[in-house]
Amino acid sequence: MLYRVIDRADVPSLVAALMERYEVVAPVRRGEKYVFAAVSDFDEIELDYPSTVASPKKYLMPAIQTLFEFDTAANDVTDYVDEVRLRVLFGVHACDINGIMNLNSVFNDARYPDPYYAAHRAATLIVGVSCMPSEHCFCNLMDSEEARPGYDLFLNAIGDKFLVSIGSVTAANILEAACDVREATDADRIAFRAATRARQEAFNPAIPDIQEIPMLMDAFHEDGFWDELGGRCLSCNACANVCPTCYCFDIRDTLDPGAKTGRRERVWDACTSPQFAMVAGGHNFRSAPAQRVRHRMYHKLNGFLATHDRSLCVGCGRCAVACKVDISPIEVLRFFERKGAEDAE
Amino acid sequence: MPNSATTVAVHPYHDAGPELTGAELMRANPYRPWPARITSITELTATEKLFEFRLVDDKVREAFCHAPGQFVELSIFGVGEAPISISSSPTKRGFIELCVRRAGRFTERLHQMQCGEIVGIRGPFGRGFPIDDMRGHDVLLVAGGLGIAPLRSLINNIHDERSEFGKVTIIYGSRNPAEVMFRHQFEMWRHRRDFDLYLTVDHADETWDGEEGLVTKPFEHLEINAENTFGALCGPPVMYRFVVAEMRKKNISYDRIYMSFERHMKCGVGKCGHCQIGHQYCCIDGPVFNYWEAKNIQGSM
Numbered sequence: 001m002l003y004r005v006i007d008r009a010d011v012p013s014l015v016a017a018l019m020e021r022y023e024v025v026a027p028v029r030r031g032e033k034y035v036f037a038a039v040s041d042f043d044e045i046e047l048d049y050p051s052t053v054a055s056p057k058k059y060l061m062p063a064i065q066t067l068f069e070f071d072t073a074a075n076d077v078t079d080y081v082d083e084v085r086l087r088v089l090f091g092v093h094a095c096d097i098n099g100i101m102n103l104n105s106v107f108n109d110a111r112y113p114d115p116y117y118a119a120h121r122a123a124t125l126i127v128g129v130s131c132m133p134s135e136h137c138f139c140n141l142m143d144s145e146e147a148r149p150g151y152d153l154f155l156n157a158i159g160d161k162f163l164v165s166i167g168s169v170t171a172a173n174i175l176e177a178a179c180d181v182r183e184a185t186d187a188d189r190i191a192f193r194a195a196t197r198a199r200q201e202a203f204n205p206a207i208p209d210i211q212e213i214p215m216l217m218d219a220f221h222e223d224g225f226w227d228e229l230g231g232r233c234l235s236c237n238a239c240a241n242v243c244p245t246c247y248c249f250d251i252r253d254t255l256d257p258g259a260k261t262g263r264r265e266r267v268w269d270a271c272t273s274p275q276f277a278m279v280a281g282g283h284n285f286r287s288a289p290a291q292r293v294r295h296r297m298y299h300k301l302n303g304f305l306a307t308h309d310r311s312l313c314v315g316c317g318r319c320a321v322a323c324k325v326d327i328s329p330i331e332v333l334r335f336f337e338r339k340g341a342e343d344a345e
Numbered sequence: 346m347p348n349s350a351t352t353v354a355v356h357p358y359h360d361a362g363p364e365l366t367g368a369e370l371m372r373a374n375p376y377r378p379w380p381a382r383i384t385s386i387t388e389l390t391a392t393e394k395l396f397e398f399r400l401v402d403d404k405v406r407e408a409f410c411h412a413p414g415q416f417v418e419l420s421i422f423g424v425g426e427a428p429i430s431i432s433s434s435p436t437k438r439g440f441i442e443l444c445v446r447r448a449g450r451f452t453e454r455l456h457q458m459q460c461g462e463i464v465g466i467r468g469p470f471g472r473g474f475p476i477d478d479m480r481g482h483d484v485l486l487v488a489g490g491l492g493i494a495p496l497r498s499l500i501n502n503i504h505d506e507r508s509e510f511g512k513v514t515i516i517y518g519s520r521n522p523a524e525v526m527f528r529h530q531f532e533m534w535r536h537r538r539d540f541d542l543y544l545t546v547d548h549a550d551e552t553w554d555g556e557e558g559l560v561t562k563p564f565e566h567l568e569i570n571a572e573n574t575f576g577a578l579c580g581p582p583v584m585y586r587f588v589v590a591e592m593r594k595k596n597i598s599y600d601r602i603y604m605s606f607e608r609h610m611k612c613g614v615g616k617c618g619h620c621q622i623g624h625q626y627c628c629i630d631g632p633v634f635n636y637w638e639a640k641n642i643q644g645s646m
């Protein structure tokens with residue numbers, strides 16, 4: 001990886017340079033909270049944000065996406081073009097970049113690459129920024145506190161400067177043209193290590209660091225704990241909507257007025273929906289809320305890992321904030337901690 | 346990474362130029378259904394019909410090759426899409442047979458359709474039965490109810506290449522005689538030495554000359570060379586545990602008992618999540634799993 005140093009004061013010119021060609025989506029303040037939104041000026045951006053309400057995944061997989069249009073009389077597809085905007089996701093935290101890496105491994109799977117996701121991903125530059133953990137962050141426990149590949153630029157804050165990791169030629173060209181780019185000095189490297197250490201020490205110690213999570217997910221698959229969670233779950237899908245790595249969708253046909261033409265769409269869906277695992281004839285393979293909550297946690301903390309060699313959950317903590325009834329991977333980690341304490345007695 | 350274009354366009358549905366092969370056309374967008382014409386409709390029972398389809402585009406039809414146990418996504422535009430297992434043998438090229446039960450909005454509409462009408466088909470998807478591994482071995486096939494639909498693809502394939510397989514035993518259980526499908530075909534085979542055939546119904550009537558009892562009943566007097574036998578089963582979820590137990594009693598190895606799982610494969614390409622079983626996707630990792638794999642999937646049985 002190539003590293004260079006820029007002044008914090010140079011970031012507005014970087015953003016201005018990006019805006020010449022790209023729509024810039026960045027964290028902005030909305031009341032007490034932060035969201036990703038398109039900006040037209042650097043001053044709208046809140047680069048030192050704790051976390052956003054939802055992840056930026058909607059810019060890669062929109063909540064409703066047309067797959068094609070059709071004619072019902074001919075019973076065939078009609079010509080359809082999806083225009084994808086060139087876009088920069090600016091100020092993305094490491095957890096979300098790792099989340100996008102997980103989406104990549106699902107949608108760019110060599111067996112069935114997804115042309116819609118691929119087009120959106122290819123039109124998107126990602127500029128990451130380092131962060132300090134807030135109360136619900138546990139990316140450090142999910143091996144996601146650091147973004148290794150998966151970005152074009154990553155801005156590591158070191159005082160009034162940024163140590164910038166440069167991940168692509170396109171980004172290097174824009175950065176060099178827009179900013180005063182310097183080689184990193186020993187002092188910069190020392191400052192970077194100090195910042196990294198400060199972040200490591202700032203994680204909420206009340207979130208337990210559990211070893212062998214996948215094995216525990218299997219071992220406690222039948223535990224009454226899941227009934228407890230299922231009994232609380234409102235099936236509202238808030239967790240899935242804010243999650244950077246929930247990618248499940250439904251496919252539906254929507255007819256235009258007159259019903260002669262229409263479009264096939266995919267819309268975000270979630271395994272916490274009561275009907276999610278229902279088959280024709282009405283049998284529901286996960287009819288109980290406990291089965292659905294367990295499946296979601298299983299996929300986040302074990303199932304995805306079995307096939308993609310990394311945890312699907314990136315520890316961003318958004319679901320823990322969004323859930324009205326305290327269901328989140330953090331609760332699962334606390335359950336494992338209690339079990340461990342019981343065993344020790 | 347982008348640098349010069351101001352937009353990126355996806356052209357999923359342009360008529361493809363002659364430079365693309367059928368396989369490339371289908372691969373370019375796995376969500377795109379291809380027009381197929383209904384060429385034959387056979388009423389099987391009061392609720393099931395066998396539909397035969399022919400893909401309209403020559404290149405796509407040529408490129409369509411399936412294995413027994415695979416499925417397609419069938420589209421009726423404006424109504425939706427449904428995953429349906431292929432009932433015809435891969436040896437029958439050019440046509441695709443689907444056995445469809447009238448069980449909801451989509452299949453209700455399909456059952457109203459006539460020969461000559463157009464639907465959309467994409468696929469085939471999934472991992473089917475390991476027919477090549479089965480060659481040279483005995484095969485014990487057990488179907489319950491609509492489970493005969495995917496298993497018929499395997500049965501017909503074995504039939505068409507009969508000399509490549511050892512002893513072949515078919516057990517097919519239905520609830521009552523009126524629900525027995527493909528009866529003509531089975532009647533035909535009953536008088537041949539190719540297959541040991543056991544048709545069972547839970548509740549017989551005066552017309553029934555097969556066995557009465559559960560699908561597991563014929564196991565009582567079944568002689569099996571376990572060393573050389575593959576098991577294949579498909580049926581309602583409740584059937585699996587009992588049939589697998591019978592096969593295990595006969596000492597068929599864990600990894601030679603193959604079963605097809607039913608889930609709602611909405612996208613068919615390992616993305617939408619609806620067909621997940623534990624860590625696996627029924628649509629790309631299955632729908633056919635062997636018993637050893639199934640035992641290692643949380644929530645499979």
